[in-house]
Amino acid sequence: MGHDTALLAVDGLKATYNHAITALDGVDIHLARGEILALLGANGAGKTTTLKALSNLLPAERGQVVSGSIRFDGLDVLRTSPGTLVRAGLVQVLEGRHCFRSLTVEENLISGGLGRGSTRAEIAGDIEKVYAHFPRLREKRRAFSGLTSGGEQQLTAIGRALMSRPRLLVLDEPSMGLAPIVVQDIFRILRHLNREEGLSILVAEQNSAVALKYADRAIILENGVAVLTGNANDLRARDDIKSFYLGQKAVAPSIPAVVS
Known part of the structure; x- marks a missing residue:
């Protein structure tokens, strides 16, 4: 290459x-x-x-x-x-399922959009996309992340990274x-x-x-x-x-x- x-x-x-x-x-x-x-x-x-x-x-x-x-x-x-x-x-998901445990799943996703400076409308659209990929997160969107399973926390961390609109x-x-x-x-x-x-x-x-x-x-x-x-x-x-x-x-x- x-x-x-x-x-x-x-x-x-x-x-x-x-x-x-x-x-x-x-x-x-x-x-x-x-x-x-x-x-x-x-x-x-x-x-x-x-x-x-x-x-x-x-x-x-x-x-x-x-x-x-x-x-x-x-x-x-x-x-x-x-x-x-x-x-x-270039967006990274660090080892150990980094999500904000005291925020809800949806608040975690919003934080990913805010981090890249997305507008409110962009954040709303991007959240819908994440939920389409991860239906489990839609079900859990009001739950505090710290009370969700390890797999759900990992999905939340990945979803939050996707909210930053990564290319890598x-x-x-x-x-x-x-x-x-x-x-x-x-x-x-x-x-x-x-x-x-x-x-x-x-x-x-x-x-x-x-x-x-x-x-x-x-x-x-x-x-x-x-x-x-x-x-x-x-x-x-x-x-x-x-x-x-x-x-x-x-x-x-x-x-x-x-x-x-």
């Missing part, structure tokens, strides 16, 4: 925490418009650090990008504030702590948004089985390095990947670790 066709281009990204601990050591990611890209790897592989770098959130966590570049649709991410990135269409939706471990049937539902909805509305999606996941089922391509991180990239279907067929890189069984890979 040419760099100019990429909506997101990460090149040679190196990052540390407290100027000492190396978290990323040369990560490259190219995501095309309209693509679902999965970022896979065991816990501690560098997935969350990569996503925080994409939204320029590392400085708030005593992290720093020491070299490399990140461009989102021509914007130099490392010179752009997190709020400006959201308004430009970035999700950190959306499956964490959720029942498999709920996870399948969430990924089905994400793929529907991708196919019907052309939403580009980058999803970091430890659950490689579900991510590879719904993604177009995948990148596997190990110890802060992208060790493998390829078509999701091809990677799904390779048992050595699940066992070796994703920590499911300890067996050495039988074939070289570079596929394109």
Whole structure:
């Protein structure tokens, strides 16, 4: 893929925490418009650090990008504030179902629209769209988010992100702590948004089985390095990947670790 066709281009990204601990050591990611890209790897592989770098959130966590570049649709991410990135269409759903627990589901959605400066009429229209995708949220719209299920909180967090009208939706471990049937539902909805509305999606996941089922391509991180990239279907067929890189069984890979 040419760099100019990429909506997101990460090149040679190196990052540390407290100027000492190396978290990323040369990560490259190219995501095309309209693509679902999965970022896979065991816990501690560098997935969350990569996503925080994409939204320029590392400085708030005593992290720093020491070299490399990140461009989102021509914007130099490392010179752009997190709020400006959201308004430009790079919208992230952080790990742990971030919604305002003391607000209702609908108030959470409204807050997403206010964050990007939508008018009242735009917010009303966007809420209807979210409810069309997530009928469960319509049923729960008057409930306080803190009293809804984990799956409903995750849907609320995704719905709130959609209210910011993303062009690239970035999700950190959306499956964490959720029942498999709920996870399948969430990924089905994400793929529907991708196919019907052309939403580009980058999803970091430890659950490689579900991510590879719904993604177009995948990148596997190990110890802060992208060790493998390829078509999701091809990677799904390779048992050595699940066992070796994703920590499911300890067996050495039988074939070289570079596929394109």
